[in-house]
Structure formats: C-alpha cells, structure tokens
Amino acid sequence: MIGFIGLGVMGRPMAEHLITAGHKVALYRVKPASQFLVDKGGIALDNARAVAEASDIVILMLPDTPDVEDVLFGADGVAEGLSAGKLVIDMSSISPMATRTFAERLKQKGVGYLDAPVSGGEMGAKNAALTIMVGGEQTDFERALPLLEIMGKSITHIGGVGDGQTAKVANQIIVGLTIEAVAEALLFARRAGADVAKVREALMGGFAASRILEVHGQRMIDETFDPGFRIRLHRKDLSLAADAAKALNLALPNTAMTQQLMNAALAIGLGDKDHSALIAALDHLSAPGK
The missing domain is CATH 1.10.1040.10 (N-(1-d-carboxylethyl)-l-norvaline Dehydrogenase; domain 2)
Structure with a gap:
C-alpha cells in the first residue's frame, strides 16, 4: 500500500497516476475536488497516522515546512503510524535544514526518508512529466524510483537528505x-x-x-x-x-x-x-x- 497525503492542485494528479498504475493508495483529507480519486480506487482514511499504519511508503505533497512538520509529528500524525522499514517520501518544497531534522527524527524509528521536490507545475503533474530532485540514501532512492517514474519524467538523485530541497x-x-x-x-x-x-x-x-x-x-x-x-x-x-x-x-x-x-x-x-x-x-x- 502507498500512502498519499496532500491532495491539492499538484497532489491530485500525482496520486491519480499511482492509482491508474495499479497501486493501492491510501488517502487523507479527501475533499470534493479529490473525491474522484476514491471513485478510481483510492482508499480514504481518517487521519495521517492511519495512512502510515496501512502503508509501506508514505508520500507527502504539502504547501510549506510547518505543514509537513504537523502532518509528520502532530497528533495522529504519520510518525505515530510508522514502524521500522517503512519509507517517507516528501515531495513538498520546504526548508533543507528542517528536512534534515525530520529525517533524523524518523531515522531513530528505523524509517527511511527521501526529500523529492518537483518542478513542472500543474501541467507537469497532470502529464506525469515532473522533474524530481531527490535527496537521501541510495537504497531508499532505488526503492522509491519505480513510484517516482510513474509521476515524473526527469528524476535525479542529487545526494544526501536535504540535497533535493x-x-x-x-x-x-x-x-x-x-x-x-x-x-x-x-x-x-x-x-x-x-x-x-x-x-x-x-x-x-x-x-x-x-x-x-x-x-x-x-x-x-x-x-x-x-x-x-x-x-x-x-x-x-x-x-x-x-x-x-x-x-x-x-x-x-x-x-x-x-x-x-x-x-x-x-x-x-x-x-x-x-x-x-x-x-x-x-x-x-x-x-x-x-
């Protein structure tokens, strides 16, 4: 199961590509504009913790650094539902310094972390043609690459955590x-x-x-x-x-x-x-x- 949190202008088509490719996708914060994802087979859950519990990999696509921190570490957040061996891929555009802090906190739980912000805008997201810049461990990158290839066209592993941001x-x-x-x-x-x-x-x-x-x-x-x-x-x-x-x-x-x-x-x-x-x-x- 793949978790996807952040169903805005960019996140909706990105999640849709994953569902269309045949993945089971757990969703949080489904609103009328994103209800079509459930109609296509996405699974709406009540909170971020439930998404993390149900998923092996959790993808975030959120507006800003405080939003990512809250979804990860707030009440009923992703971190509460994670266990060793899972992977978080943050595709938001946030602070490189905060990214490294978030990754270190999750590393203590045995959880991998990639920062994978994107360029290409709404049309790039709709056309699965995003440019994706990735920071994190090579093994985590290789694990995530098949998913990233569903959403993007140009994917580059820049270096360690924070380098994507x-x-x-x-x-x-x-x-x-x-x-x-x-x-x-x-x-x-x-x-x-x-x-x-x-x-x-x-x-x-x-x-x-x-x-x-x-x-x-x-x-x-x-x-x-x-x-x-x-x-x-x-x-x-x-x-x-x-x-x-x-x-x-x-x-x-x-x-x-x-x-x-x-x-x-x-x-x-x-x-x-x-x-x-x-x-x-x-x-x-x-x-x-x-």
Missing part, C-alpha cells in the same frame, strides 16, 4: 528571477509602444530564448494568470532561499529583490495568480499613465 530552491531562484526579467522586458516593450507579441517572437529566435519566455511570456501577453503556480507559493520558496542565505552568510541580492516584488504582488491581491502575473505587479508599481 537545495536543488529545488536553486531551481526556484532561477525560475523566479527569469520570470521577473521577462516581465521587465515585455513591460518595457509595451510601454515603449512596440508590438509585444512581435518582440517576444524576435527574442525567441535569439540568445534570450527560454522556456519561460516561451510559456510565461505568452501568458503575460494574453494576461492569462490562472495558476499554474501561485505567486504566494513561489514567494515561500524564495523565502526559503533567503533563510538559507542568511544561515550561509551568502549574498543573493536579486533573489531578495524578486522576493520583495512578490511581496508587492500579494499586497495588491495577486497572491493566488500564476507567477507570470509579476508583470502586473511591475505595471502597478510603474504608475500607469503617469
């Missing part, structure tokens, strides 16, 4: 800063009076070409900002980068600037829009018409 934070730095750069460029082109679609087309043929210019640049032109990946979640990831930079005495000035732009986006009500809506935050800050 470190890779994900690095990914989010690159993605966030590149989205911000594309937003600045396209806003500049629009305010200068150029045909923004033509500008993007030209840039896609040069050294500025990128997947973000291709996908998010089109969203910016069309102003289609339904998530996708919410700005408030990307801001959380850049907060993880800022916290790690502080611990490492490391300067990440452009990461800090992009995090502040995301703060501004939340302040004007864009927190639940796709992160391509950073262009709308820049537009607002640029005082249109003045």
Whole structure:
C-alpha cells in the first residue's frame, strides 16, 4: 500500500497516476475536488497516522515546512503510524535544514526518508512529466524510483537528505528571477509602444530564448494568470532561499529583490495568480499613465 497525503492542485494528479498504475493508495483529507480519486480506487482514511499504519511508503505533497512538520509529528500524525522499514517520501518544497531534522527524527524509528521536490507545475503533474530532485540514501532512492517514474519524467538523485530541497530552491531562484526579467522586458516593450507579441517572437529566435519566455511570456501577453503556480507559493520558496542565505552568510541580492516584488504582488491581491502575473505587479508599481 502507498500512502498519499496532500491532495491539492499538484497532489491530485500525482496520486491519480499511482492509482491508474495499479497501486493501492491510501488517502487523507479527501475533499470534493479529490473525491474522484476514491471513485478510481483510492482508499480514504481518517487521519495521517492511519495512512502510515496501512502503508509501506508514505508520500507527502504539502504547501510549506510547518505543514509537513504537523502532518509528520502532530497528533495522529504519520510518525505515530510508522514502524521500522517503512519509507517517507516528501515531495513538498520546504526548508533543507528542517528536512534534515525530520529525517533524523524518523531515522531513530528505523524509517527511511527521501526529500523529492518537483518542478513542472500543474501541467507537469497532470502529464506525469515532473522533474524530481531527490535527496537521501541510495537504497531508499532505488526503492522509491519505480513510484517516482510513474509521476515524473526527469528524476535525479542529487545526494544526501536535504540535497533535493537545495536543488529545488536553486531551481526556484532561477525560475523566479527569469520570470521577473521577462516581465521587465515585455513591460518595457509595451510601454515603449512596440508590438509585444512581435518582440517576444524576435527574442525567441535569439540568445534570450527560454522556456519561460516561451510559456510565461505568452501568458503575460494574453494576461492569462490562472495558476499554474501561485505567486504566494513561489514567494515561500524564495523565502526559503533567503533563510538559507542568511544561515550561509551568502549574498543573493536579486533573489531578495524578486522576493520583495512578490511581496508587492500579494499586497495588491495577486497572491493566488500564476507567477507570470509579476508583470502586473511591475505595471502597478510603474504608475500607469503617469
């Protein structure tokens, strides 16, 4: 039995792929949006402890570090239902430092732990095409790999526990800063009076070409900002980068600037829009018409 906790925008299709592949999957926090997983054969249980008791491997896909800690170690949490030989795979994007602490606590129970955060967004989850960055012991990785291959396309064992989360934070730095750069460029082109679609087309043929210019640049032109990946979640990831930079005495000035732009986006009500809506935050800050 596989346990799956975290049935949000990303978790629902990931759990669905496991069920479709023939696995028995125990689920917790089934809501109307995830009821279809039960209809497909998933097994709804009352709490995280029950999921852990019923499962050999428990997968988490939760929003933030406190959520993972609560599901693991809170009342009726996963840890209460675990026994030696079981494996936890946390596919959330959380603090690398906290990840190492969680893994050590479970290691004392004889439980394996992998951090396996993902990149690829909702479409990557739906298409089983996620990029998965894994930290943990090699034996645990080999045990988990057949499951990860059901949910993802590019799977890399980075190193020890916490290294998967470190890779994900690095990914989010690159993605966030590149989205911000594309937003600045396209806003500049629009305010200068150029045909923004033509500008993007030209840039896609040069050294500025990128997947973000291709996908998010089109969203910016069309102003289609339904998530996708919410700005408030990307801001959380850049907060993880800022916290790690502080611990490492490391300067990440452009990461800090992009995090502040995301703060501004939340302040004007864009927190639940796709992160391509950073262009709308820049537009607002640029005082249109003045």
